[in-house]
Amino acid sequence: MAYLxxxxxxxxxxxxxxIRSFLLPHGIHYDRWQVAGRIDRDASQEEILAAYAPEVxxxxxxxxxxxxDVVNVTPxxxxxxxxxxxxxxxxxxxxxxxxxxxxxxxxxxxxPENGDPVFSIELEEGxxxxxxxGTKHWFDLCADRTIRAIRLFREKAGWTPLYTGDAIxxxxxxxxFGPNPMAAKGIKIEQxxxxxA
Numbered sequence: 001m002a003y004l005x006x007x008x009x010x011x012x013x014x015x016x017x018x019i020r021s022f023l024l025p026h027g028i029h030y031d032r033w034q035v036a037g038r039i040d041r042d043a044s045q046e047e048i049l050a051a052y053a054p055e056v057x058x059x060x061x062x063x064x065x066x067x068x069d070v071v072n073v074t075p076x077x078x079x080x081x082x083x084x085x086x087x088x089x090x091x092x093x094x095x096x097x098x099x100x101x102x103x104x105x106x107x108x109x110x111x112p113e114n115g116d117p118v119f120s121i122e123l124e125e126g127x128x129x130x131x132x133x134g135t136k137h138w139f140d141l142c143a144d145r146t147i148r149a150i151r152l153f154r155e156k157a158g159w160t161p162l163y164t165g166d167a168i169x170x171x172x173x174x175x176x177f178g179p180n181p182m183a184a185k186g187i188k189i190e191q192x193x194x195x196x197a
Contacts, residue, residue: 070149
């Protein structure tokens with residue numbers, strides 16, 4: 001399940017319907033796809049695309065996408081940090097950035113054009129997002145540095161980041177908290193124990 005954070009408002013949204021409602025005015029589509037029992041997260045690209053063929057085909061028809069693939073990033077990927085550095089600074093794309101997370105975690109930061117504060121959306125297995133062309137954003141991995149995702153494109157060559165030159169991304173840490181942000185910060189939460197006198 002996704003977690004949407006608005007740091008300037010110290011606000012977290014963790015309900016799928018509320019996340020969807022928050023993102024729609026920004027032109028961003030979010031959804032959850034059924035994953036339980038569907039396919040092994042480590043299956044081949046072909047097997048994963050076949051397992052999610054109904055959703056992928058529907059997106060291709062409705063969105064004009066012509067190709068789909070599966071990206072697989074792990075902590076042992078060659079030149080991982082160099083690759084991440086291409087996407088962890090603010091940029092746009094000339095086409096939509098469409099992702100369905102099969103495995104792992106990632107975080108998109110969105111910098112709205114309308115003056116609203118920057119917000120982030122942490123995605124995990126089962127989360128689908130479509131960030132429309134032209135949206136200012138950046139992306140990073142979570143601590144597990146693992147993500148496997150179905151990607152859809154309108155051009156066979158894919159998309160290229162168009163950097164804005166704004167250093168805003170340097171002011172935000174790619175911290176992925178999941179359901180317990182205190183534990184992610186290294187703060188151990190224990191149940192209170194009452195002691196009778």
